[in-house]
Amino acid sequence: MAGEKRAGILMAGTDRTQPMNFDPAPAIILCEPQLGENIGTAARAMANFGLWDLRLVAPRDGWPNDKARAAASRADHVVDRIRVFDTLAEAIADLSLVYATTARRRELAHEVIGPDEAARRLARHIGSAQRAGMVFGREKWGLYNEEVALCDAIVTLPVDPAFASLNIAQAVLVTAYEWRRETTQAALPVSSPAASLASKDELRGMYLQLEEALDRSGFFKTPEKRPTFIINLRTMLGKAGFSDQEVRTLRGILAALDRRHLYDKPGRGLPRRGRGKASDE
Amino acid sequence: MAGEKRAGILMAGTDRTQPMNFDPAPAIILCEPQLGENIGTAARAMANFGLWDLRLVAPRDGWPNDKARAAASRADHVVDRIRVFDTLAEAIADLSLVYATTARRRELAHEVIGPDEAARRLARHIGSAQRAGMVFGREKWGLYNEEVALCDAIVTLPVDPAFASLNIAQAVLVTAYEWRRETTQAALPVSSPAASLASKDELRGMYLQLEEALDRSGFFKTPEKRPTFIINLRTMLGKAGFSDQEVRTLRGILAALDRRHLYDKPGRGLPRRGRGKASDE
Numbered sequence: 383m384a385g386e387k388r389a390g391i392l393m394a395g396t397d398r399t400q401p402m403n404f405d406p407a408p409a410i411i412l413c414e415p416q417l418g419e420n421i422g423t424a425a426r427a428m429a430n431f432g433l434w435d436l437r438l439v440a441p442r443d444g445w446p447n448d449k450a451r452a453a454a455s456r457a458d459h460v461v462d463r464i465r466v467f468d469t470l471a472e473a474i475a476d477l478s479l480v481y482a483t484t485a486r487r488r489e490l491a492h493e494v495i496g497p498d499e500a501a502r503r504l505a506r507h508i509g510s511a512q513r514a515g516m517v518f519g520r521e522k523w524g525l526y527n528e529e530v531a532l533c534d535a536i537v538t539l540p541v542d543p544a545f546a547s548l549n550i551a552q553a554v555l556v557t558a559y560e561w562r563r564e565t566t567q568a569a570l571p572v573s574s575p576a577a578s579l580a581s582k583d584e585l586r587g588m589y590l591q592l593e594e595a596l597d598r599s600g601f602f603k604t605p606e607k608r609p610t611f612i613i614n615l616r617t618m619l620g621k622a623g624f625s626d627q628e629v630r631t632l633r634g635i636l637a638a639l640d641r642r643h644l645y646d647k648p649g650r651g652l653p654r655r656g657r658g659k660a661s662d663e
Numbered sequence: 664m665a666g667e668k669r670a671g672i673l674m675a676g677t678d679r680t681q682p683m684n685f686d687p688a689p690a691i692i693l694c695e696p697q698l699g700e701n702i703g704t705a706a707r708a709m710a711n712f713g714l715w716d717l718r719l720v721a722p723r724d725g726w727p728n729d730k731a732r733a734a735a736s737r738a739d740h741v742v743d744r745i746r747v748f749d750t751l752a753e754a755i756a757d758l759s760l761v762y763a764t765t766a767r768r769r770e771l772a773h774e775v776i777g778p779d780e781a782a783r784r785l786a787r788h789i790g791s792a793q794r795a796g797m798v799f800g801r802e803k804w805g806l807y808n809e810e811v812a813l814c815d816a817i818v819t820l821p822v823d824p825a826f827a828s829l830n831i832a833q834a835v836l837v838t839a840y841e842w843r844r845e846t847t848q849a850a851l852p853v854s855s856p857a858a859s860l861a862s863k864d865e866l867r868g869m870y871l872q873l874e875e876a877l878d879r880s881g882f883f884k885t886p887e888k889r890p891t892f893i894i895n896l897r898t899m900l901g902k903a904g905f906s907d908q909e910v911r912t913l914r915g916i917l918a919a920l921d922r923r924h925l926y927d928k929p930g931r932g933l934p935r936r937g938r939g940k941a942s943d944e
Contacts, residue, residue, distance in 0.1 A: 430822045552833065555833050566821055570821050
């Protein structure tokens, strides 16, 4: 398992017993990418979120590309399936819904949508057994208008206009993330521990134990403030949402602290309120 | 403006007349980052989505770091403000809501949420003038349990379990994207062209013009099929959602095509249906 710790912050979460995911998903088309690193990191970002169909239009340094494979951090199931085309028209020939990603304002009359809306539409389209894809432009100047015109709509990311420069792989990552969020209802690979909240009766037992312990300790100097204080105390502790196990732990802690008072002080005969069974009695 | 084409697919969208964004936003805390590149690309990802408070806990190669600045692609307003701390506890001392990002299943009882839910909670917290942050672990092995225990909940990304290895900057990017999506209601820097859909009357004029042109051209070999065909034709063209300008363009095209028939054929005496004014008559 040591090998799994090699490459990324979240590497430890990779489960190599899971089969690679080739469910129907949008194709990602990179138009004339210049840097192999960008192809590789785009492939990795796709694999993170369940995409696998990567297509390149006239990559500057040809294909295959060692730098791309290195940067893909073992997303080999994506890299091995990369297909290369001469033109964008050929690369999207089999698709019936294609979005162009761009941040540039254009004179085209294309509708502009965000990656969340794009993911919803892609999911509907692919859910009805049709093929779809998203096109990403060149590192230096994006897509030509002629290329955008081949697509059905423009997807742009909600970046800060003061700093809109986004790396290709990062643009791919956000759109892939939205695709997965949409199609898995944001299913997380790690879930919250099975929530077993303490019952109201378990909580009440703990509150009574605590309150009796406070009584014995001489905490309430002015008894008339006790009722309000106890309401506030129960409200405060209730917010934590303790589990039944945590209540047991807290009652053990209370018992240990309370015992100290039993030994230290003669206060055990103080007047009682509430019906709870105090520990050790 | 040539300089704006330098660094990224979406570079052309950067508007340098916009002031840098220092609105209240979550701090990003990187725990013992090893590679300067990751610090820089994380800073760039933050800047893309309006974050600016980056804190480092004991970066391996010290600080400042030239590789970090180079990788930040001019996100200098973030890099210049980076603060370095010896421990995570010091780095988060002024924050009252802190999430730990991790993909590893842990024995801790922490709640696990996705980046979208995290963004909603961070927005509420910061909206009520409180400070918050998100902690990211080491490239190789993430966060120690003792560090996660300093945080309020765990954020994990909905990655494909079969390929969960995510680079730190990419994890930062997704959480920053969700922050901005939540706090700007996904406002896009580029919007759809002002929609000025053609009125029903403008569309009807075009349909009639087309139908008369088809009549003249001898298109309807079997006149009894004409009514159904015309309904289907209008439905089909209606789906495109033409603007008034597009209708004018299409009518010009129609007129040009129709004129050819006027000259080529003796069909101009064919029976008319509808009241539309045919062009050139």
